[in-house]
Structures are given as C-alpha cells and as structure tokens.
Amino acid sequence: MSEKITINDVTLRDGMHAISHQYSKEQIALLTEIIDDAGADIIEVTHGDGLGGSSIQYGFSKVTESDMISTAVSTAKNAKIGVLLVPGIGTIDQLKNVHDLGASVVRVATHCTEADVSEQHIKAARSLNMDTVGFLMMAHRTTPENLLEEAKKMEAYGAQTIYVVDSAGALTMDGVRRRVSLFKENLGVSIGFHAHNNLSLGVANSIVAIEEGATRIDGSLAGMGAGAGNASLEQLIAVMNKLDISHNMDLYKTMDAAENIMKPMMPRPVQIDRLSLTLGYTGVYSSFLLFAERAGKEYGVDARDILTRLAELEAVGGQEDWIITVAQELALVQNK
Ligand SMILES: C[C@H](O)CC(=O)C(=O)O
Numbered sequence: 433m434s435e436k437i438t439i440n441d442v443t444l445r446d447g448m449h450a451i452s453h454q455y456s457k458e459q460i461a462l463l464t465e466i467i468d469d470a471g472a473d474i475i476e477v478t479h480g481d482g483l484g485g486s487s488i489q490y491g492f493s494k495v496t497e498s499d500m501i502s503t504a505v506s507t508a509k510n511a512k513i514g515v516l517l518v519p520g521i522g523t524i525d526q527l528k529n530v531h532d533l534g535a536s537v538v539r540v541a542t543h544c545t546e547a548d549v550s551e552q553h554i555k556a557a558r559s560l561n562m563d564t565v566g567f568l569m570m571a572h573r574t575t576p577e578n579l580l581e582e583a584k585k586m587e588a589y590g591a592q593t594i595y596v597v598d599s600a601g602a603l604t605m606d607g608v609r610r611r612v613s614l615f616k617e618n619l620g621v622s623i624g625f626h627a628h629n630n631l632s633l634g635v636a637n638s639i640v641a642i643e644e645g646a647t648r649i650d651g652s653l654a655g656m657g658a659g660a661g662n663a664s665l666e667q668l669i670a671v672m673n674k675l676d677i678s679h680n681m682d683l684y685k686t687m688d689a690a691e692n693i694m695k696p697m698m699p700r701p702v703q704i705d706r707l708s709l710t711l712g713y714t715g716v717y718s719s720f721l722l723f724a725e726r727a728g729k730e731y732g733v734d735a736r737d738i739l740t741r742l743a744e745l746e747a748v749g750g751q752e753d754w755i756i757t758v759a760q761e762l763a764l765v766q767n768k
Pocket residue numbers: 446480481482518541569570597598599600626658718719749
C-alpha cells in the first residue's frame with residue numbers, strides 16, 4: 433500500500449445529479465478553487481451524465497459545457513480538469529471541444545457489460561494525448577470474471593486506468609475485493625474505484641479497493657453526488673491518514689470546504705434515507721433517485737416501489753424515461 437493515491441474529485445460532476453445540474457458559474461469557480469486548494473489531483477467537471485448530458489432526458493444544465501470547463505481550467509492552479517463521456521450521450525466532437533478548452537483527463541463510461549461501445553472514444557482520447565480512463569458502471573450487475581473481460585477490452589483500446597464503478601452503491605466489501613483483485617492480477621493498467629454510499633459503505637469500500645491495489649479513488653465534498661452520494665472526501669482522507677495511506681490532500685481544508693461551502697449549497701441533504709438506501713439495497717442506478725422521488729409524488733406511489741420495480745427490470749442509466757412509465761403502471765394497479 434505504498435503507492436500514493438490519486439484523488440479524483442467528483443463534487444462538480446456526480447454532485448451535479450444532486451443539484452439537478454444547476455451549479456452556477458460562480459459556484460463552479462468557488463468549488464474548483466477550494467477543492468484545488470485542498471489538494472485534489474483531478475477535478476471532474478461535467479453535467480452529471482457527462483458531455484452532452486444537458487437534455488430533456490437527463491435535465492438541462494444551468495451553465496454550458498464550454499463555460500463549465502473554461503471556468504474550472506482558469507481557476508485550478510494544480511489539479512487537472514477531467515470530464516466524463518458516456519458514448520451515445522456525448523460525442524468525440526464534444527470531447528475535442530473540451531480538450532481545446534484545457535480538459536486533460538477523460539473517463540469513458542459504459543454499462544459494465546458494454547465496453548465495446550467505448551473503443552472509438554478511448555482511441556480518440558488517446559490520440560488527443562489525454563489521460564484516458566475506462567469507467568465500468570453498475571459493476572454489481574455482472575460477475576467479477578465478466579467485468580474483467582470487459583476491462584480487458586478497454587485496456588486493448590488504450591485505456592490507461594480502468595475503474596470499478598459501484599453506480600448503485602450496491603457492492604459490499606467482498607464484492608469490491610473480488611473485482612479489484614481480479615483486475616490487479618490480470619490487467620497491466622492502473623485501477624480506480626468509484627463508490628456510492630447508499631449502504632453506508634462508500635469509504636470502507638474505497639479502502640478495500642486500495643488494499644487490493646486501486647490507486648485512483650473518487651470522492652466528493654460532503655459526499656455530494658447521486659443517491660446517498662459518493663465517498664465523502666473529508667471522511668475518506670481522515671481514514672486514509674489513520675491507515676498511513678499517502679495522498680496529496682489536506683484534511684482540515686477538506687473538512688472546512690465540506691462544512692462551510694458544500695453543505696449550505698445542497699438543495700436536498702445528500703444522505704442515507706429510505707430512498708437512497710433502497711437504491712443500494714435493490715441495486716438501482718443512483719442518479720434515478722430524484723426522478724423516482726418526483727414520479728412517486730406525481731403519481732401517488734411509494735418511490736421505493738418504483739425503484740424496486742426498476743431493479744427487477746434491470747434498468748440502466750439512460751432509461752430515465754422508464755421511471756415515469758413504471759410510476760404510471762404502479763398507480764394503475766393501486767387504483768384498480
Ligand atoms: C453517468 C453516471 O452518473 C456515472 C457515475 O458516476 C456512476 O455510474 O456512478
């Protein structure tokens with residue numbers, strides 16, 4: 433466990449989900465400034481669903497993609513600025529645009545069984561000389577062995593780091609251990625881990641990933657992210673300090689940023705409540721939380737039933753419109 437851990441902050445990307453993509457330009461500048469000052473290595477800044485995410489399907493951003501990236505790039509003194517790109521939502525042209533504006537890290541994200549769709553995007557990112565990461569979402573939905581096969585494809589396309597992404601916050605510690613250790617034994621690239629805290633395991637799972645050889649770990653101020661949020665950076669850094677795991681972040685600055693700046697900005701507390709717990713318990717994509725909550729209110733059904741039905745249907749990111757259909761169907765059955 434001697435290698436220094438690279439911290440990839442997602443307050444301004446996964447955190448977008450928790451604020452319905454409504455960070456203002458001033459908030460993006462302020463958060464970039466304090467996260468950079470606290471020592472994060474990479475700050476990811478994009479619509480919650482990545483480049484091109486601003487749409488009727490996922491929700492419109494307050495600030496344009498170009499403005500977000502330019503603001504972050506001109507504010508950060510040390511951190512690299514990263515973006516998320518889900519092939520099919522974002523395009524290679526959009527990637528070239530943010531690269532021209534100064535973004536230097538890209539995470540190409542696919543569902544855990546669909547790495548095939550990342551080939552062109554990973555190759556394009558490498559040809560732009562970007563730090564190129566493969567991001568295998570909903571990693572609990574396939575076996576560790578299958579996940580490894582998908583990771584091998586991303587490695588062959590040229591990804592330099594590959595992430596196990598616990599999008600639903602549904603993995604328990606052994607599930608993380610098995611996936612990361614298989615990657616470590618069989619891949620020649622760096623390994624990353626992205627947690628969601630729906631089962632209260634965000635920090636514990638991140639530590640298990642480090643124990644098994646992951647060297648890039650995601651976190652956000654006060655856990656700001658989809659569902660019950662990501663691993664809270666201030667908690668993660670405190671635990672890493674206690675375990676003598678080396679990193680570049682300052683604990684007090686991270687705590688102060690979370691407490692003084694991030695928490696007051698949250699429109700809804702990012703926390704484990706009955707809905708976010710249901711996400712982790714049933715294994716549903718964390719960014720469905722606010723959509724299911726709204727649909728539950730609109731159609732008069734328990735949002736936990738909506739999420740449970742979506743889990744049965746094995747819904748994946750991109751199928752947000754299904755949430756309404758499921759709510760309508762449940763309402764019809766209830767009112768018969
Ligand atoms: C597009 C998703 O929000 C990416 C992510 O952070 C996850 O799957 O988790």
